[in-house]
Structures are given as structure tokens and as C-alpha cells.
Amino acid sequence: MGKRIGMEVGIAAAEAVALCNIDVAAVYPITPQSHIAEHMADIIHDGRIDAEFITVESEHSSISACAGASATGARVYTATSSQGLMLMHEILPIVSAMRLPVVMGNANRAVSGPLNIWNDHGDIMPQRDSGWICLFTENGQEVIDLSIMAFKIAEDPEVMLPCVVNIDGFQLTHMIEPLEFPTQAQVNKFLPDRKPYATLHPDNPVTMGCFNMPDIFTETMKAKDTALWNSKKTIVKVFSEWGKQFGRKYNVVETYKAKDAETLILTMGSMGETASIAVDEMRKAGRKVGLVKLRLWRPFPVEELRAAIKGAKTLIVMDRAISFGGAGGPVATEIKSFLFHDKGRPRIVDFLMGLGGRDVTVEDFIAMVERAKKKKDETYEYYGVRE
Amino acid sequence: MNTVQNFEIFAPKLVDRKEYFSAGHRACQGCGEVLALRLLLKGLGDDVVVANATGCMEIVSSAYPQTAWLNPYIHVAFENAAAVGSGVEAGLKALRRKKKIADRDVKTIAIAGDGGTADIGLQALSGAMERGHDMIFFCLDNEAYMNTGIQRSSATPFMAATTTSPAGIAIPGQRTGKKNVPEIMVAHKVPYVATACPSYPIDLINKVKKAKAVKGPAYIHIFSMCPTGWRCASEITIKLGRLVVETGVFPLYEVENGKYRLTMEVPEKLRPVGDYLKPQGRFRHLKPSDIETIQERVNREWEILLNKVECMQPW
């Protein structure tokens, strides 16, 4: 194992991106992403990397500037959170439709109203239809590793799609953790210069951003959807390459003590660590509980999920976002939909929890497993809400 | 063969023959905006990258799988031409500095209509100009949201009829005057700001060349005649462009580092504004008293501009 240093995860995210030799960063500050933006500015203003730092006047302009820069062939990065991500909402499907490999760090934070600066997944869920590759991180090391891998995945000629790396706001971005950074030489070897499919340059003019008439739009949509589904192959390949070079192997669906589990907890993001401690305690007490962690959210890794939950009787999905007036949390709804026809599938319990930064402890996970035993149906429930 | 430097005479056949916007585009018959676009692209020449906003020029030129653009071109959305242009400029700058692309000047330009400039696009434009990107922003102003069906914008002139400011019984047309975007640009300390009109093609092309030579932001506001939206005959497009200048409704001037200069010959007395308003259907509801009111407003604005020409010092 290499040398580990203590660093705040948000700062580490910026350091990891700096290792990737980006050409342009366009960032607008928002709590709790601001440390990423500020440290990126420090790195560039100190001349540690050669990049253009565009201090845009809003998030809508930051994603627009990223689109323009990416179209010239530059490697680009941006970061945002919550309201900023919502402001980008209009442009996100355009970036993926135009096949521009922009990488974005998203510090997960609740969306207004009312205003709430603390952590949940309410900001990324409304973007699930946008066509971006969507990854979740659990700890600081994963933030470093996935931020670097995101560029390799996005820029792969078989993919050419933008990628968002989700980092739980405050819960993860502001934690100081022991982290191991790859060296610049190692990253250069893993991530060579970008070779764009097409660029904006007078030497070879192209037109980007045509409009579609009804007679071709369906075909264009299928092409984009197919590209996103096919990207999983590359994601798995890049995870495997990283594992070989750095010894840390990632999977699109992670499992912990899930093999013989009767009851499974499913999490996304940083609470996976807390959940794993809860699983350990419940196992000590003799209960067959396990943990499944979705690392890849889009494209949805349904085959890997099926394999992970095989044999379980109950799957407790931890949702940190709500679709008001709908079928429940986005993750549980998605899973129910995919597994609808599966024979012998587990009973799915949907808890909405950890909203707006409300802490979720080991005891909470144990309580939810208890509650799940008593639940008779598959409707969703707000865990811990004061009635 | 290039250009129109040192042209004191009006010799259109000497303008460079190379076209950067192909025929086969779907603009209306007699469209003044596409003519403005054609001329500004001629003025820019080679080595240009275009960032365009949603609007008439985007729709008539880029129905997949066809494109009328011969320059490298990108369109993203309606309100972000200046932001996309900022990204293009930064990308080209970084890549050239890092020796990943050829080491030669390539100018980034952003184009938008009056909506994409003065209304929904104002924030992005302001941000881009404040940051000082080496970029020319062109506003092709046909005085309404024409592409979506002639709805009013903040550039629609006082009392003009549009679909969202119709000449109704209670309220006769647009209630406010035209937002002065060139002045906003001067307030941003943009080194080169100019107004232009395709009825004065040599003047337009000269201004474009001046803007291209600026190492920093530049802004050109081009009056774009629209027979479809203004309800007038398609053959008088160029004539209307002359009338709008001769009546002082849209004066031609440039501001270099804060110093105002008229680029048109100043008549002793401006031509009566009624000459410009009468051929246009969007003004047909005006009573003689309305035309007088408009004449007073035009006179006042003209005076203010003349004052600026006389008094403003370069910063």
C-alpha cells in the first residue's frame, strides 16, 4: 500500500481532477461543493496545472461553457450541487445528446423548497432521465479513484457520454479521511490525452447541435439510449483496469456479506459504510443480514443486481429522495420495475430516510430491518418521521 | 482577394466572393437577418468558430442531416450562446497553449437574436463580457421573438404590434421602448461596441473586421429587417434598413474604448419617422398623434447620442 495522507474529501476531489490534466474547468460555487471549486481555483492560480478556469456567473453557464469547451476537444470538469444541478437541468440532456464527455462532481444535497443545504439524493434523482452516466462514491478513496476513472470512461470512443460522480455533501465532501493518491506518472499511464471524435476547428469544420424533425427523432433517441446501455461494458472494463494497476477493484454493484443473506439492505453513497457496521452487528446477533451497494445508477446494472440479491427473501431499499405523489423513492421504484416479472424475487421494502441531512446511525439500520419484518405491503414509508 | 479596407466608395462587387453560409437555407424570402449573417461571416473570413443560439438562424440552417454552415459551428440552447462561446474560447486557448492544436489565431464568435441577447440571454452575455473572453458577440436584432411566431422582446420598439403586445383596443402595441443593449455593453467596458445594418454592407463588414482585430470582447448589434414579422413586402427589406438609419431610429455608431463615433453621415435634420413606420404592418394602427409621440422619442434619443459623441472620453 502506498503512502496515505489525511485530507478533506472535497479538496481531494479537486486534487484527483488536477492529476487528470484537464484543460478547462467552469465552476460556480454552491454549498457544499464550494471547497471543490475553491481548491480547483487554488491549483490553477498557482500554476500547478495548465488549464483555463472560467468563473462563470451561474451553473447554467458553467455546464454550457463545459459543453462549448468539450466540443473543441478539451478535457473539461465542473462540479455542483442541489440548486445548481437543478439549474443545469435544461442543458444536461443536451450535453449527453451531443456526446460530449464532460465530467461533473456532484455534492449531493437536498433541493429546495424549503432551502436545505444538507445531504440527500434529491438533486441527482431528477436528472436520471438525462442520459448521463451516474456513479456513486462511498468514501474519500472512492472519490479520488472514480473521479479519475470518470474521464477514462466518458472519453472512451465506445462511450462518448458525460459522467457525474456523486459525493454526499458534508457527509463525505467535508470529511477528513486517510487517502492514497496515485502519482502523476501513474495517472498519465492510466489516462492518456483525450482523442476527441470531432472537434470545433476550422481545419475540419463540423456542425454540432442540429435540430431533428419528427421523422428522425425517435431514431436519434434510440441511438442515445443504446449508447448509454452499452457504456456499462466500458465501465466494467475500466474498473478492472484500475484494479490491476492500483489494486483497488470496483464493481458496478458491491456486496457485503450478501451471499447467504435472507434480508438485504440496499444503499447508495456514503451511508453504505454505516450500513455495513449495522450488518456486522446483526450478524453477530445471529441474523442473516447482508448489504448491497449500487455504485452505478445509470445505466442501471440490473443483471449484477439480480446476481447480488439472489436467494434473499427481503430487500430493504434505502431511498434518500422522494417522487411526490408517486410510487415512492426512485431507487425502490426502479428496482421494483425491473424485477416485476422475476419469479422468486425478494419482497421489496422502501424506506425514505436520511432526507435533508438527517443522520442515519447503525441503530437506525437495525431498527429498519426490524420494521421491515413487520411491514405487510410494498408501499413506501418515511423512516423516523415524527407523526 | 480580400476586403474592403480603404474603401471610401461603395463598390459591392469588390467584396470577397467567398460565402460562408450556403444557399439552400430555409430563411423567409427577403430575410434581412440571414443577409446580416451572410455579410458578417464574410467580414470575419476564415479561422472562425461559431456558437449560435436557438432562433431563426439556427432553425433555417441546421435541420439534421443538413447544414448551411461552412464554419465550425455549435448550437446548444437558447439563452447560452455567450456561455457556450466562453467555453469554446477557453477550450481553444488552453489547447493551443498546451500545443494540442495548431498554433494560430482562431476567433470565437457567439450569435443570438434579440431574445437570446437582451432577454433570456442577457445573463450569459453579461458574464462573458465581464470575464473578457476574446470573443465577438453578434446580436441579430429583428425586434421580436420571430422564430416562435413574432412575440415581443425587450428590443421590440415602442408601439410595435407583436403577438404578445398586440395592437388592441385598450393597449395599442408594445408599451415600453427598445432596451439599449449597446449601452449596457459600453457599461461593461467592452473595448469595441458597434451598431450596424445590412443595408450598409461595407460599413457592416468594416466593423466586423475591427471587432475581429480586438484581443478581447467585442459586441456588434445588427439591425435585421424582417418582412414576415413586420408585415411588409419582401422587396423593401434593404430600403427599410436605410430608412431606419436615415430617420435616426437606429443610428449607426461605434464605441471604441468608451469614445463614441457616428459612422453615418449626419443630415441637418433627421428624416421624418413616419417614412420608416408607414410601410410596416406592425405600425399600421398608429394614429398621427402616435407618430408624433414616437418622433419626439426618436429626437430625444438622437440628442442623447449626439451628446455622447461629443462628450464621452475614452476610458
Added chain:
Amino acid sequence: MAKKKTEQKKWPEKWHEVTPGCMVFEPGNAANYKTGSWKAQRPILDKQKCIKCGICYIFCPEACIQEDAEGFFVADLGYCKGCGICAHECWPGAISMAEEVE
């Protein structure tokens, strides 16, 4: 797999024929669309009156007026939309608009 640019089809039909991002690699291929069918009237040039000044060339929104071998500026009727600007602006009145015949 990202399509190579040389494989771009002129009129894509199937979903896998659509270029990535709907990019167009042939600058100016809108010239394949002949807008000449739009016109209700066509310009007629009287070469006796034409002074070869080029006003019509500079003011044509379609950029379809080109100089011929003799120096006269002639409209390409395949693109001309019949707007009448050239006839209206011509100083010596060398261009007139006539109703388009089938």
C-alpha cells in the same frame, strides 16, 4: 461503436445510421436543398441596362447571385426565392420581377 465520419449517410433512416450527436460532417450540404421552388416571381435581367455594379450580389439573402463569364450578375434560379430585393435595389432598373411560370 462510434461511426466513422466517412460512413455518414446522406439521409439517415435507421437508428444506427444517425451520426453521434447528430453531427454533420459536410459543411454547407444544405445546398442540396433547392429553394428555387419557393418563388412566386422570378428576376429577369436586362443586360443592356446592367452596369455590373454588384449591388444585387451583395444584397441577395440567398447568396445566389453570381458573376458570369461576361461580368453580369445573374441569379441562380435553383435557389432564388423571388423576394424581389435585387429588382428593388438595382440602380439602373436592369432587373424586373416576372410572375413565375411552371
